[in-house]
Structure formats: structure tokens, C-alpha cells
Amino acid sequence: MALLQVEALTKRYGGETLALDNITFDVEPGEFVGIIGPSGAGKSTLLRCVNRLVDISSGDVRFDGVSVPTLRGAALRRQRTRIGMIFQHYNLVNRLSVIENVLHGRLGYKGTIQGILGLYTEEEKRDAARIIESLGLSEQMYKRCDQLSGGQKQRVGIARALVQQPKMLLCDEPIASLDPNAAKIIMDTLSDINRTTGITILVNLHQVDVALRYARRIIGINRGRLVYDGEPERLSNEQIYQIYGSEAGDLILDLRERYAA
Amino acid sequence: MQPDIFQLRQRQSALFFVLLSGLTYGAILLTNYDVVQGLTAIPRAFVWATANFIPDDEAWQRLPRILDKLRETVLMAISSATVASALGLAVALLGATTTRPHPWFSPPARAIASVFRNIDVSAWALILLFSFGQSAITGYFALFFVTFGFIVRVMIETIDEIGTESVEALRATGAGYLAIITQSVIPACLPQLISWVLYMIETNIRSATLVGILTGTGIGFSFDLYYKSLNYSSASLVVLVIVVAVLLIEALSNAIRRAVL
Ligand SMILES: Nc1ncnc2c1ncn2[C@@H]1O[C@H](COP(=O)(O)OP(=O)(O)O)[C@@H](O)[C@H]1O
Ligand SMILES: [Mg+2]
Numbered sequence: 001m002a003l004l005q006v007e008a009l010t011k012r013y014g015g016e017t018l019a020l021d022n023i024t025f026d027v028e029p030g031e032f033v034g035i036i037g038p039s040g041a042g043k044s045t046l047l048r049c050v051n052r053l054v055d056i057s058s059g060d061v062r063f064d065g066v067s068v069p070t071l072r073g074a075a076l077r078r079q080r081t082r083i084g085m086i087f088q089h090y091n092l093v094n095r096l097s098v099i100e101n102v103l104h105g106r107l108g109y110k111g112t113i114q115g116i117l118g119l120y121t122e123e124e125k126r127d128a129a130r131i132i133e134s135l136g137l138s139e140q141m142y143k144r145c146d147q148l149s150g151g152q153k154q155r156v157g158i159a160r161a162l163v164q165q166p167k168m169l170l171c172d173e174p175i176a177s178l179d180p181n182a183a184k185i186i187m188d189t190l191s192d193i194n195r196t197t198g199i200t201i202l203v204n205l206h207q208v209d210v211a212l213r214y215a216r217r218i219i220g221i222n223r224g225r226l227v228y229d230g231e232p233e234r235l236s237n238e239q240i241y242q243i244y245g246s247e248a249g250d251l252i253l254d255l256r257e258r259y260a261a
Numbered sequence: 262m263q264p265d266i267f268q269l270r271q272r273q274s275a276l277f278f279v280l281l282s283g284l285t286y287g288a289i290l291l292t293n294y295d296v297v298q299g300l301t302a303i304p305r306a307f308v309w310a311t312a313n314f315i316p317d318d319e320a321w322q323r324l325p326r327i328l329d330k331l332r333e334t335v336l337m338a339i340s341s342a343t344v345a346s347a348l349g350l351a352v353a354l355l356g357a358t359t360t361r362p363h364p365w366f367s368p369p370a371r372a373i374a375s376v377f378r379n380i381d382v383s384a385w386a387l388i389l390l391f392s393f394g395q396s397a398i399t400g401y402f403a404l405f406f407v408t409f410g411f412i413v414r415v416m417i418e419t420i421d422e423i424g425t426e427s428v429e430a431l432r433a434t435g436a437g438y439l440a441i442i443t444q445s446v447i448p449a450c451l452p453q454l455i456s457w458v459l460y461m462i463e464t465n466i467r468s469a470t471l472v473g474i475l476t477g478t479g480i481g482f483s484f485d486l487y488y489k490s491l492n493y494s495s496a497s498l499v500v501l502v503i504v505v506a507v508l509l510i511e512a513l514s515n516a517i518r519r520a521v522l
Contacts, residue, residue, distance in 0.1 A: 053433060080432075091429055093444075093445050095451070095452070096448055112440075115436060115439065118443065160430070164434055
């Protein structure tokens with residue numbers, strides 16, 4: 001059975017802005033899906049509808065058999081613990097240490113008092129330390145996050161999502177603020193996680209070339225509409241035009257250069 | 262296009278200058294203010310002050326009593342600042358866009374802050390004199406209200422500026438509302454909060470002197486008493502003590518700020 005089912009998902013902000021228009025697709029467990037589209041297409045909104053950071057206007061989203069649109073309170077929180085999220089701007093508490101930020105990923109499992117006081121079990125701490133080490137940050141474990149580079153901060157973000165022990169990761173432009181080297185490390189890391197742990201990954205990307213290299217399935221969005229859903233190999237220039245509109249010319253040129261090189 | 266903008270700017274400044282001069286001249290005429298006499302009086306005031314405002318032996322003997330009053334004033338300033346800040350932080354959390362439980366909470370929180378902050382501390386003291394009479398409580402609440410209004414206002418801004426991204430990340434992990442506040446918003450905003458509380462303590466020590474004159478408490482009362490009984494040398498010692506105290510507190514809070522930021 002599909003892990004994620006999105007059915008006729010529509011999202012309006014306020015009265016006018018139609019951010020998502022009747023989107024339908026399924027994601028099987030273990031998939032690595034790249035969501036591409038120009039800025040303002042609705043990529044971020046789509047991810048935020050899945051973990052209900054924004055409310056859904058109409059349609060249905062089912063994750064692991066549970067219908068998301070009507071979830072509230074404790075049930076919504078429980079659902080969110082099983083979906084990790086990674087952000088373009090890392091969204092860490094910069095003044096806190098790496099391990100403290102990573103342990104935030106456990107807060108969804110806490111009762112009120114434990115959560116308020118930030119009480120973590122020894123096992124949770126060991127688990128967090130192990131994940132931090134596996135991402136190559138053992139030396140930074142007790143450093144404040146404002147002393148880290150962008151690539152390191154993003155790895156902290158990934159670690160925070162992984163301690164949730166999620167079934168799926170939502171990555172909203174995880175490399176948009178990184179230099180090419182750091183971007184490659186992050187994408188390789190996500191790819192590794194997907195391969196070794198089988199965690200399903202949905203990653204929003206502005207750059208087609210990265211999406212084509214890493215994703216095994218591409219979803220193209222333009223102005224809130226799903227305009228492509230399929231293998232990266234079959235994405236034609238015309239379809240890139242359709243997804244990116246007028247921006248596409250440069251992109252296709254870029255891709256040709258890349259393949260020529 | 263460009264020269265027009267510069268010309269417009271010049272004309273605006275000229276107009277502003279003419280208006281300001283007109284207003285000043287009008288005010289001088291209306292109040293029968295003698296500019297020459299007013300300016301020449303300044304040196305004379307200095308001469309008078311240096312001749313009369315010098316603590317003599319008798320004044321120095323009163324020092325313990327003055328210091329006792331100073332302690333009362335400083336304690337009142339600190340306790341009103343800290344308690345009002347705690348309450349102010351709670352209201353700011355309810356009012357800030359990032360942390361409000363519901364959008365309806367923001368307008369009343371901002372309105373309350375605005376009322377409490379925009380009524381001057383001496384006006385609060387006069388209003389409260391009706392309820393509590395000449396007592397320490399009047400002064401305490403006057404300082405309390407102003408601090409409260411100020412902290413609500415600045416912390417709403419700080420929370421929305423610093424907290425938004427990490428709040429989003431913690432919401433996505435499934436963390437509960439209170440855990441998000443204590444584990445992410447407060448740690449992220451703590452340096453600013455401490456800095457503003459220290460600032461309000463400094464401000465309150467200065468205001469407490471004035472409020473003390475109105476409410477007959479603390480060091481303001483000492484000053485009023487000596488001044489009205491024409492005991493200028495003792496009054497001057499009070500002023501000296503206040504100045505030293507304010508400078509000390511300022512130095513201390515700057516040291517704390519450096520340590521926490
Ligand atoms: N919080 C919001 N309020 C109102 N409009 C929004 C909000 N977030 C996004 N939008 C609008 O929804 C559309 C899709 O935005 P977004 O999902 O951020 O696109 P993308 O991530 O692909 O750049 C845009 O037109 C954007 O202006
Ligand atoms: Mg986006």
C-alpha cells in the first residue's frame with residue numbers, strides 16, 4: 001500500500017491565492033522523489049500540507065493510512081513525529097548546542113511536563129549522539145550552532161529529523177543556501193539515508209540538474225498544478241519548459257553543458 | 262527623472278525648516294520668552310549650583326540614612342522590573358504572530374502594551390495615587406505598568422524576528438506548544454530578554470527617583486525633603502548618590518550583557 005496518498009489536494013491562502021490546484025499522486029515506501037518547479041509554484045506549500053503545518057482547503061492527504069486534513073491535537077502531533085522535516089534555512093536554535101538541537105526531534109514523543117523541562121532519556125541521548133557521529137559531526141557535538149558552517153547546520157537539521165525515527169523525510173529546498181560542495185554532501189547524505197534505512201524522501205528542489213541526478217522520480221509543479229510525474233530519464237525539454245515556463249531556457253542550456261562536459 | 266527627485270527633496274527640507282522656524286518663533290512670542298535672558302541664565306545657574314550644591318559635613322553624616330533610602334528605591338526598581346517582565350513575556354508570547362494560540366490574541370495584547378507603555382510613569386503615579394495614596398505600592402505599580410507595556414512590545418518583536426524558523430521546525434517534529442516555548446523560543450530570545458530587563462531596571466531606577474518625589478517614598482522622598490527644607494547640601498549628596506548608583510548599575514548591566522550575548 002502507498003505510504004503517502006495525495007488526492008485532489010487544493011490549498012488556497014486567503015481568498016485569492018490558489019497555491020495548490022487539485023494535486024493527486026501516491027508515494028510508495030522507500031521512494032526518493034524530487035519535486036521541481038519555479039519559485040512560487042507551490043512546492044513548499046505541498047510539503048506543509050503533508051505534515052499539516054498549513055491547513056488543507058480541500059482534497060485528502062493520507063499518510064500511512066491516516067487521513068491528515070482533519071487531524072487535531074495529540075493525533076496530529078503523533079502523526080508529525082513520524083515525518084521529519086528539513087528546511088532551507090536549517091531552522092535551528094542557533095544559541096543552543098548541536099546535541100540540544102538534535103534532541104528537539106524527540107519532543108514530539110514527550111508528555112507536557114517532560115517536554116517543558118526538556119527531559120531526555122539516556123537512550124535518547126545515546127541515539128542522538130550516534131546519529132550526530134554518523135553524519136560526521138562528532139567534533140561539533142557540543143558546539144553552538146551559530147559556530148557551524150551552512151553545510152554543518154544542514155546536517156544538524158537532518159540529524160534532528162532522524163532522531164524522530166521517521167518513516168518519511170520532507171526536505172524543503174535543503175541545498176538552496178549552500179555552496180556546491182556542501183550541497184553535494186547533503187544530497188549524498190539524503191541519498192544514503194534513503195538507500196540504507198529505506199526512509200521515504202520527498203525533496204523540493206529548485207535546480208533540475210540536481211533533481212535529475214538524485215531523484216528516482218520527478219514531480220513537476222507549475223502554478224499549483226501537477227504537470228509532470230514520472231521517471232527523470234523521460235523528462236523531456238518540452239516538459240521542462242512546461243514546468244519552468246520562461247525560466248526554462250537557461251536551465252536546458254545548463255543541462256546540455258553538463259551532459260556535454 | 263533623477264534631478265527632479267533631488268529638487269523635490271531640497272524643497273521638502275526647505276519647507277520643513279521654514280515651518281520649524283515659524284513654530285519656534287510663534288512659541289517664543291506666545292510665551293513672552295526672552296531668548297537673551299534665557300541663555301545668559303545658564304551660566305548663572307551653574308554658578309549657583311556649584312556654590313550651594315556641595316555636600317558638607319552635616320550632609321555626609323546623613324549618608325547612611327540616604328543609602329538606606331537608595332536601597333529601598335533600587336530594590337523597588339529591580340523587583341518591579343523583573344516581575345513585570347515575567348508577566349510581559351507571557352503576554353508577548355500570546356501576542357506574537359509566531360507563538361500566539363490564535364490570531365485573535367494579537368490585537369488585544371498589542372493594545373494593552375500600547376496603553377501601559379504610552380502613559381508616562383509619572384502620569385501612572387498620579388493616577389495610582391488615587392487608589393493607593395502616598396505609599397510604596399503606588400510607585401511599585403507605576404514602574405510595573407510601564408515596564409510591562411515596554412517588555413510586551415519589544416518581546417513581541419523579538420519573538421517574531423528570532424523565533425519563527427525554529428518554532429516551525431519544532432512544530433513539524435510534533436512538539437507540544439509549551440515545549441516549543443520553553444525549548445526553542447525562550448532559549449533563542451533569552452539574550453535579548455535579559456538585555457531588555459536590565460535596561461528596564463536602569464530606567465526604573467531613574468524613574469523611581471521621580472516617582473518617589475510624587476509618592477513620598479525612597480530616595481526621591483529624601484531629595485524632596487532636603488530640597489524643600491532648603492538643605493541644599495544634603496540634597497546635593499542625594500543627587501550624587503543617585504548618579505553614582507545609576508552609573509554603577511549601568512556598568513554592571515553592561516558587564517552582564519557582554520557575558521550573555
Ligand atoms: N503564508 C502564506 N500566505 C499567503 N500566501 C502564501 C503563503 N505561503 C505561500 N503563499 C503563496 O502561495 C504560492 C506558493 O508558494 P510556495 O509554496 O512557497 O512556493 P514554492 O515553495 O514553490 O516557491 C505563492 O504564490 C506564494 O506567494
Ligand atoms: Mg519554497
